[in-house]
Amino acid sequence: GIYGIRPTHGRISLDGACPLAPIFDTCGWFARDASLLAQIGDVLLGGTAATPGRVLLAQDAFALALPGATDALAPALARVTALLGEAEPVTVSHEGLPAWFDVFRVLQYDDIWTTHRAWVTRVRPKFGPQVGPRFEAVAQVQPHEVAVMRGRREEIMARLDGLLADNAVLLLPTVPDIAPLLRLPPAETVAFRERALAMLCIAGLGGLPQVNLPFGTLNGCPIGLSIIAARGNDEMLLDIATRLGAGQGETH
Helix, strand or coil: CCEEEECCCCCCCCCCCCCCCCCCCCCCEEECCHHHHHHHHHHHCCCCCCCCCCEEEEHHHHHHCCHHHHHHCHHHHHHHHHHHCCEEEECCCCCCHHHHHHHHHHHHHHHHHHHHHHHHHHHCCCCCCCHHHHHHHHCCCCHHHHHHHHHHHHHHHHHHHHHCHHHCEEEEECCCCCCCCCCCCHHHHHHHHHHHHHHHHHHHHHCCCEEEEEEEEECCEEEEEEEEECCCCHHHHHHHHHHHHHHCCCCC
16 A cells, blocks of 8 residues: 555665665665655665556456456556656566476576575574575575576566667566465465566566555455556656655655
């Protein structure tokens, strides 16, 4: 139910932050209103906003959302397209977004293990019931698999660069459904996470900025619409969010 931004990878220094997977890590922030989100961007980014170009609708990302979530985001889509123009349907991943998540997962796991292997091996920390198995999986990634996925990532980045050229923006659900219940069985939590990461990995793989607009409601709970832009177009996304926020009565 709040605004949030994932900036372009590498735009904001992570000196002093504890890394997870440096090839994907980035410093984002959240705010209750779009004007504050943009004010923080003025401090941390300090650039100027470009004029948005084409508006693209990620059909394959919407296909991963649950039907109720898609319906709940329809008014948000209408608000964005009223500001930016009609959206052109596109398929982001011709091989399927779950396949892109596989690329993200392998590369992230490899980077996590490279970053934390010495500490995990030395300290042998006791992880929680979901984190422990994930670290076990992290330790099993094979070098030849990593090499293949690095090549795949280069192809994905080229695909996204082409889609988002000339200041185009891409619309998609932030996640496939409202937040899962706290006490869901672990298997259901993992299923939700993997479905969500198939959508969230787009910006991660591309090193792209992404902003969440908290404009949807489903079963009394908030759900967000995201906008992704080309690398370096963070200020453009913050400007769009501010203009949309002003449209719903936020003060600036």
